Amino acid sequence: SGGSGDAGSSSGNANANSDGKITMGFAQVGAESGWRTANTKSIQESAEKAGIELKFSDAQQKQENQIKAIRSYIQQKVDVIAFSPVVETGWDAVLLEAKRANIPVILTDRAVDSDDTSLYKTFLGSDFVEEGKKAGEWLKANAAGAKNVVELQGTTGAAPAIDRKKGFEDAIAGTDLKIVATQTGDFTRSGGKQVMEAFLKSVPQIDVVYAHNDDMGLGAIEAIKAAGKVPGKDIKIITVDAVKDGMTALAAGEINFIVECNPLLGDQLMELAKKVVAGEEVPPRVVTEETTFTSEQAKTELPNRKY
Amino acid sequence: MKNRLLWPVLALVALLILNVVVTPSFFSIRLQDGHLYGSLIDILRNGAPTLLIALGMTLVIATRGIDLSVGAVAAIAGAVTCTHIAAGGNPWVAMGLALALCALLGLWNGFLVSVLGIQPIIATLVLMTAGRGIAMLITEGQIVTVDSPTYRQVGAGFLVLPIAILISLAVLGLVALVTRRTALGLLIESVGVNPAASRLAGVRARTIIWTVYVFAALCAAVAGLMISSNVSAADANNAGLWIEMDAILAVVIGGTSLAGGRYSLTGTLLGALIIQTLTTTVYTIGIAPEITLVFKAVVVIAVCLMQAPVRIRVRQGVPA
Amino acid sequence: MKQSVVVEPESVAVPSRARGGLVRVPKRFLPVIATFVVFVATFGVGSVRYEGFASGQVMANLFIDNAFLIVLAVGMTFVILTGGIDLSVGSVVALSTMIAASALQAGWPAWLVVVTVLAAGSGLGLAMGWVIHRFGVQPFIVTLAGMFLARGLCFVISVESVSIKDPAFRELATGSIELPGGVTITYGVVIALVAVLAAVYVLHLTRFGRTVYAVGGSESSARLMGLATTRVKIGVYVISGFCSALGGLLFSLYMLSGYSLHAVGMELDAIAAVVVGGSLLSGGVGFVIGSVVGVLVLGTIQTLISFEGTLSSWWTKIVIGALLLAFIALQRIIVRKT
Amino acid sequence: MTEPVVDMRGISVEFPGVKALQEVDFRLFPGEVHALMGENGAGKSTLIKALTGVHPLAAGEVRYAGEPVSFHGPAQAQAAGISTVYQEVNLCGNLTVAENILLGREPRKLGRIDGKAMRARAAELLARIGLHIDPGSVLESHPIAVQQLVAIARAVAVDARVLVLDEPTSSLDADEVAELFRIIRVLRDEGVAVLFVTHFLEQVYEISDRMTVLRNGRLVGEHMTAALSRIDLVSAMLGREMGVLEEIERRSGTPGEALLVAEGLGRKGSVAPFDLEIRAGEVVGLAGLLGSGRTEVARLLFGADKADSGRLLVNGKPLRLTGPRAAIEVGIAFSSEDRKAEGIVADLSVRDNLILAMQAARGWARPVPRKLADELVAKYIELLDIRPADPDRAVGNLSGGNQQKVLLARWLVTQPKLLILDEPTRGIDVGAKAQIQKVVADLAAEGMAVLFISAELEEVVRVSDRVVVMRDRQKVAELDGGAGVDDVMALIAGGGTDGVGAVAETAVVS
Ligand SMILES: Nc1ncnc2c1ncn2[C@@H]1O[C@H](COP(=O)(O)OP(=O)(O)OP(=O)(O)O)[C@@H](O)[C@H]1O
Ligand SMILES: Nc1ncnc2c1ncn2[C@@H]1O[C@H](COP(=O)(O)OP(=O)(O)OP(=O)(O)O)[C@@H](O)[C@H]1O
């Protein structure tokens, strides 16, 4: 029986199975959004392409479930563990177990908050603060007299919400731009729509909507249309993610600018996993390739969008 | 019963007044593209799904039951309809399919509760969990966006007033009529108050229980259609998330006891309106997301203290 | 919710005949026993199906991973036994982790943090119990408000997660106890088991505990019998609040962090565990041990899912639902057959 | 007599819309048995609850042992030495018998409840009132009569200065009553003041020293029992003269066809297989001691419990009883002895309760028209003298006896072919009891078959054309109309003829 604390002394770092196939345990957060599902799909497909056996578990948005899954991967003696931390805190204990069991860990999405950086090999993913910044920078450059921004936040307390807010606020600090109302739309279309409806009635002048993801932006578009205004013209809209529906709206000019947050990091992850299992050195931070889209760029990019 | 409803009404009025004080234009309603436009209209439209689900929940609760699966059922209804439409299907057929499937799910809940005798909270918890999975299975985890003007009408359309609220009010009227004009109301209450006595009196408790669960599922299905049609997309994961809690809260604020028995449809209507007004208030008066919940907690407590049975008894001169 | 109208006499005593000597399992233990049997059976199925399932450590992990839930379920059992319900437990867990983490960050000594958290949880429970009793408001609505309040206070303290760096907490969290057979458990498990024992003692061997059952059986009768119903009705919410806070402490040990979105929906897990363990929501019927087995059942479902390994997100949900159904259906069948 | 231990003056109690008590004075002395008399709804239970702090007083003063008191609840009253058995069984069905007796005063060892000592103590207390059941059994599993005895055991378990018994004997047999009276006398002699409520006049005259009569919430008078004749008592209660209980008119015509025939019907662990025939137009009485299996027979015939042997013929056709509905469909009705748990639907109005069975039979889609419902309610409120005569009042707020009348009416409106009445007169006052007996007789005269169960043997013999005697869960005999109370008594007790032989000897003659 594999004890959680003392196992792994027998095998070295490159403890690939006898058939040479690498086994990866991936503890996914959940399937709370289309973005996440695309992320999952990408990882599953890439694993198959790379010949890596994938053990996958869905934590239903609960950190404790992720921890349980990681613990069970440790017991099942997988070769490498990867996961996207829901929160940056609270991973020390289980990562320590993995380290003791000599199983390398790769983080995706974001880093964990720990003094001990030896707990994981590398992390691969987007920088949410950077995304917020990009949105703010674009607005600064293209404000054209706009002043009043309303913000549709993601789920209160969720990391992307906090960081995208922070990055955006940093970027527009010191300008004429002002966030006049901010409220959570829980990352959903109905949330975005409901909040926007209320804003349209309670905020006298709205020039810009900044939504923490495409879905809330799409909801806001509906509300703006219902109010008899033209989204993208009367009110500028900036969102983050660049999922297909968002890109379609961007191409149609209803959204003005989207900051990409790329879920398709499967290939990069598998490559890293192979290196890590082989014991090669990897950089401690790998940033996914992410860009931004304007309406014109969206028109050309749209046909290639898979998710 | 009349006295009991006084307090929810006052709570609703108080909330509305708070809104007007902060946003003077709150009550203003104008005609926009041939339909009414204003905050009050938003409250009605956005509150329609909660009201509808709460209506089904009221009858379930009256039989001493509870239905946690309504949110998942709503998600399934949206998922079925949108995937069918997205695949080129007729919106009416799609909606019919969704309603039929959800009626089946209601039958399933009723079966677990009335035939297997499983406690309602657990019986419906099964579908609450699995149902979301089914909805996601149908949409493959993606948000399915559709572009069907017909379908849009259900949740976002207007016949001067939002169609969604018209549907919900129609169902309310229908339920009121059916439970009052037929003996359904009496039988539901008697099963809820004393199942043993009802059985000996020859009441078909099983049929009654089955009926209310199917009805609750149908209400949830229509609500699910409204939710997804409102944004022209099916979000299997988030549609109707925690709406069961809102619905139960609406029922309870309306004065119906979770212990079963006597229920009040008017109370449920008021409860649903209070909840939606509360949500809109939070957006309108600009309460920071961090303290939204504290604000809601205070309002909920205030409402229930206002209508506390003890208060009423004191008023009538009979202390606890 | 009480389904059977006719309850068979447990022992047929006729005036002339003395009490029967045959020891039979009393009916009220059946649901617990049935749950246990189903639990063991599932574990057996898991062992046959998955390699490495039937190990002591997997069993121990069941306790390690669910220690906090066990404590919550214990508190919830008290409330449900009186016919009430406490929806605030999940949020109180989050609030406890938040208080603990931020207080530790502010440099409070560990013992003071523990005391503060427990006091806060019990205090909130007391407040809710008082409102429920004094104003006759339904527990559902009061504890729902408590749920909003506790979660809201988390956000007020901090929106971001706070990690716990206190050495004493880390020590407790990472330390483990070796049992015979190389199986290790955490201190959290020990605390949870102590809580269970304490609850069993209180429920079955004190007047307070028996009054809990009486109130659940018939509150008006209990009152007419001259029992201290007020104390009990408020007391169970204090106990539940205390247990939530204790569970919150265990959770903060488990996570070593405080976060306002911790334990979302955990109240449902706790209620489900209690009900799966054979308690009736209408009150008066149930056992703490049943609730513990209920937690283990839910834990086993999780373990099975993770051993299965490659379920997609939606199949995960469907399978959880199906397993839950299988459990309770089997339990019903066992209870009915005997 | 010295100082009264309880002295209540000018007591008024009001409920929304009802003045339940108006300026009632009441005194209770140490060492006396005091009967509180009055019709159903006169306010007896309310007076008791006013004394023990369940209901707050609208006016008046309570002095206990010379001191003015105002109890805030039963707990305080109990602590002060007033031990009470309330009307209806107010115990916790989910707990064991022992716990119910000793809740709140469990024997403890080192601070924890000593289960063994508790069961032993409970067994002792049960034995004291002549009840031999397993103290570890769950209370719910016992019939209402046993529960009533357990409640009494609980009340007499403490050293109280005042013992209050609100209709403790409503479902007890002569034996149990005798046992109870023995205990009451012992307590009385020890100086305990006993307040006793019952509708059985014989019992009042047997046990009480003094009595207080209430009518419509007002005090009528306080009398020495010996100084008040029965006729005077009854007219004091009713406020009018009441004719001597007329002999129920025997029907001259022969009963009709056999309506229901049970052949070897039985259920393991509850009743041994029995044969029974009930004809249209006859009243069959079911007599036996507590626990002899009468209720079980009734439940089997109605399908409330499933029989596991034998068969049932209705109108000559075999009938598979799958549950109450199947029975109701062929015209069988059953009114349970446990009116609180299986009878009334407390939160619903009198009207709704009254039409419930009729409505259930019609199905939900065909509601009983409001006009018809109102007519029926008006008719039965009048016929059975249900008080208050308010169809919209919640049944749970009616006095016990009036609830029973509503239940009876519930079945009468369905016009069943066979009416099974299990203790229909439990807790019903003298006037109404005669009324109900007469209704039963009239119904039979109109062709309805009635199975009549009552703990009161005289009543069974009086209303029945034929009496079936049960003993130890077996049918032991059937006696025809001419039989008297003594004949039945002999069979019940198992004396005289041997049980099995009795059946053969007293072959049914009709
Ligand atoms: N909780 C209550 N709410 C409203 N009315 C009540 C309540 N309890 C009793 N009453 C009314 O008070 C009156 C007196 O009832 P009470 O129970 O004292 O009668 P009783 O003399 O005990 O009759 P019975 O012999 O039938 O038990 C009745 O009219 C009854 O309807
Ligand atoms: N004195 C007693 N001692 C032990 N058990 C008793 C006694 N009296 C009744 N019982 C219980 O009575 C039950 C059967 O009662 P049943 O209801 O059939 O009797 P009954 O003839 O209808 O009497 P009643 O209606 O007066 O209670 C048995 O379950 C038994 O446990």
Ligand SMILES: [Mg+2]
């Ligand atoms: Mg009375």
Ligand SMILES: [Mg+2]
């Ligand atoms: Mg009986």
